[in-house]
Amino acid sequence: MKVGIIALLRRNFRVTYYTNKEIWDWCFDKHYTADDKFSELLTVVLSPYRPRIAKTDPHISSDVRQARITAHKDTTVLVKAPKDREFIIDFSDYLFLIKPSEEGCMNTKLGTVLITKKYRSKIFVKEMFVEDRKDRPCLYYGINFSRAALDRDRRSTMSDSEAQRTIATIWNRLIEKEQGNAVQQYLELLLEKEDHLETLEAKNCVSKTTAEKLLELLKKLHPNGFFYSSEDPDPTEVYSIFVPC
Numbered sequence: 001m002k003v004g005i006i007a008l009l010r011r012n013f014r015v016t017y018y019t020n021k022e023i024w025d026w027c028f029d030k031h032y033t034a035d036d037k038f039s040e041l042l043t044v045v046l047s048p049y050r051p052r053i054a055k056t057d058p059h060i061s062s063d064v065r066q067a068r069i070t071a072h073k074d075t076t077v078l079v080k081a082p083k084d085r086e087f088i089i090d091f092s093d094y095l096f097l098i099k100p101s102e103e104g105c106m107n108t109k110l111g112t113v114l115i116t117k118k119y120r121s122k123i124f125v126k127e128m129f130v131e132d133r134k135d136r137p138c139l140y141y142g143i144n145f146s147r148a149a150l151d152r153d154r155r156s157t158m159s160d161s162e163a164q165r166t167i168a169t170i171w172n173r174l175i176e177k178e179q180g181n182a183v184q185q186y187l188e189l190l191l192e193k194e195d196h197l198e199t200l201e202a203k204n205c206v207s208k209t210t211a212e213k214l215l216e217l218l219k220k221l222h223p224n225g226f227f228y229s230s231e232d233p234d235p236t237e238v239y240s241i242f243v244p245c
Contacts, residue, residue: 004128006042014080016064023047092118093129095144106180108173110166114142115180123163139197140189143167167198168205175210183213190214 005015005026017024029043064078091097104116114122119142123131126146133139145166174182189199206214 008079009042012082014078016078016080018076018078020075021048095124095127106174106182108170109146110170110173111146112144113170113174113182114144115185116142133197137195137197137200139167141185141198143170161201164197164201165205168201171198171202172205172207172210175213176207178213183217187214187217 008015009026009028015026017026023046025045025047027043027045028040030040100114100116100119104114104119106113106115114120114124121132121134121139122129122142123133123139124142124144127144145163171182171186174180175186186198189196190202192199
């Protein structure tokens with residue numbers, strides 16, 4: 001809740017809570033710390049909600065009036081945009097408001113891979129949109145981290161390397177448990193010419209079980225292919241013999 005409020009306040013939106021006892025106006029308290037550094041603290045300015053006065057006060061707008069009248073039963077949150085800005089909320093940025101279909105998700109305790117096309121390249125943290133990773137190396141599928149932290153500007157505090165390892169670990173667990181079509185989908189990413197965030201840490205995160213499943217599928221797709229490991233201490237040399245016509 002607080003992370004969302006901070007993100008709105010930093011864009012100059014006004015956020016007000018109408019509860020059954022008080023009105024909460026959220027704002028930043030700007031001050032200097034002991035070491036003479038400027039700081040902003042998330043603050044609530046409290047005032048009584050006074051529902052009876054709200055019914056007759058001509059200076060109160062209709063939405064505020066209704067919020068104050070119903071506050072004794074239901075907490076109401078009003079978000080107002082600055083006068084020079086159109087108020088548009090993309091509800092798909094919040095997975096807890098518009099949940100993806102079960103068919104479009106593959107779940108682990110670390111996070112969820114979002115297969116549906118509209119979520120591709122999008123990073124979510126605890127169901128809130130954080131970043132679109134279309135730049136190379138791009139994120140091919142969407143991802144919703146369940147254990148990452150956010151800073152006050154709703155940015156993930158997870159480093160790129162941590163994100164890459166976590167994503168690769170998520171795919172490793174999906175393949176081990178054979179969720180959905182994870183084996184084929186991850187193999188296709190590994191065979192891509194360009195790198196993706198999903199595969200950058202595969203070498204360090206893929207288990208033997210996962211590797212065997214990937215190799216098994218690879219052999220089925222290419223029954224006449226030859227496969228070898230470049231890291232094998234005793235690699236087998238392969239020669240191509242050309243027979244003249």
